[in-house]
Amino acid sequence: MKYIDEFRDRNLALQIASQIKSEADPAKHYQFMEFCGGHTHAISRFGIVDLLPNHVEMIHGPGCPVCILPVGRVQTAISLSHIPGLILCTYGDMLRIPTTDGMSLLKAKAAGADVRMVYSSIDAVNIAQNNPDRQVVFFAIGFETTVPPTAVALQQARAANLKNFSVYCNHVLTPPAIAHILQSPEVRELGLVQLDGFIGPAHVSVVIGSQPYDYFAEEFQKPVVIAGFEPLDVMQAILMLIRQINTNRIEVENEFSRAVLQNGNLKAQQTVADVFELRRTFEWRGLGVIPYSALKIKAEYADFDAELRFPIEERSIADNKACECGAILRGVKRPQDCKIFGTVCTPDNPIGSCMVSSEGACAAHYRYGRFRDHQSSISARV
């Protein structure tokens, strides 16, 4: 595949791997967090761990929009789907997120609710146009990457004067989440999680640019390398982080220069600013309530805000007690440290949200990496 295979080249990977091996100081232990679920997925799917020396370790961050959505918001979406005649549209991964009592949108659908998987926010607008007698709610989630499409959907709905379309907005922002992790007691005071640097998001940065990360380099003294989602991007970013540390530099570097500009995509930012404003607080699964970390629909678009159109009661619902998603999302624990990983909690029967999306740390480890937990008992002959 043109423009993809170039970034999955084995020979280049082996070259970077040998550079990492020769430049990583054996006396040091390097721990980097890839914030984004896209990177977690790439690391697992391509087996990048096998190309890294033991003293260079990756910690999976909370950048999977499915994983950080608290149970209460999922429950609200399920309640919306139960409103007679209502069509609830959302992206595929959202359908399987379990609530504490074992419900999910997929189960609501099986029980008769009209829940539809869409590939694009505009599909939801089209469904509203084709079903003028029915209320259509787009259950919007995602980081900065998926915000502009939701904004465009809202603009189109307003331009078409659609009376039956609204958005249940759950869009969240990357920089406040990174700041929250760096300010957490585990990282800052207790030293439970050693974080030497970040691999910055790819698609998010296409929208917001590289400039918002300067703060982390300055305030928290952590190097950041923005990287694309292809495996060579990740390998190169790891090498760049090691080089920064070895030469005592703390900077924001951009490995993904083929797509990310310093100021990002200004048109997308303007579109977003037209429709959305900061939410005062938002609850993140695993991270708790983070101020100014999410978006809400502006007053000018209030007619299209599902939270105003329908009687929605915001509730905070605790996670399943045995589930370690919270600690895993903060980088304090690894998926295999969770007692119910791979037994009670599997992709077929997820208990926690990290097991739902393929970008979730648990699902990625279960699907791609868990053979390493048993490696001593495997007599692979090749």
Next chain:
Amino acid sequence: MSSIKVKSGYVRALDLKHGHVEMAHGSGGRATAQLIEQLFVAAFDNAILRLLNDQACFPSSGGRMVMSTDSHVITPLFFPGGNIGSLSVHGTINDIAMSGAQPRYLAASFILEEGFPLIDLKRIVDSMAEAARNAKVPIVTGDTKVVERGSGDGVFITTTGLGWVPDGIDISAHRASPGDKILVSGFLGDHGVAVMAQRENLSFDTTIESDSAPLHELVAHMITVVPDIHALRDPTRGGLATALNEIARQSSVGMLVQEEYLPIRESVNAACEFLGLDPLYIANEGKLIAICSPADAENLLTAMQAHPLGKHAAIIGEVIEDTHCFIQMQTRFGGRRIVDWLNGEQLPRIC
């Protein structure tokens, strides 16, 4: 009084151009008989079916027999490279063939939805007839039911097949053993991508056609060259990943697959990349996985490549010892990962 004379016993022919399936077509009365005779028997015509009994009676040649049944509920009914009719013939022929057997007879059972256009039903039935004729496996008995509008999705077809296993052939998914080689007969993922591209909410154009094909002649050729094939399976729903996991579990072994040897068309890879899908989980309808001893592998590969349906065959990996029955894959990139069971339906990723 009209002077028009009507021939005694005249029955107006089915309107195969403008007519629709009606509840009466499933009543068991005259309308049912008319549908059976003018559509099904006309298309599938053979001596056994022509007797119009409720069962097919045929001579048996003794030895081990194989029986398989498969229901087809595909959406959309028509897709590039085939339709539910040809698919329902190929699907059951292939299930029979995966035992090394030669399929001999098929039965077909239709569940039709009231209101379904007869012109579409005729297209489906004609393509079943053509598929059965080309495969030389006659449809010798069948059944038709009609359900009310809204209770079905146009047409559901169940086909059942019977076949005979040649003497000395013992092919079963519990026979994979460490050291065995794993082969596939050609490009993976064509069928699933071709069907997905036709779904109404996915608007992308592709030239990919379904690979739907009967594999029994390929299998017959393979077993003449290598009679001791250990296991065969057609990786349909759930794709290669699911089929390999099934075999591994049945044989209590692991597998190690080399990603770089997997035959996958660039266009299928691109469509999967675009939709956030993994081609290893995409359905095939004209491909098989074969497992044989390492000593037989090269001969089997050459035999497969000599057949039109195995032209792009490849050895993709080998069976290893593993009590956890993991399918591991050496990625093209240089790392290793599991190829796990498919869970749920493959849903597209968000970003």
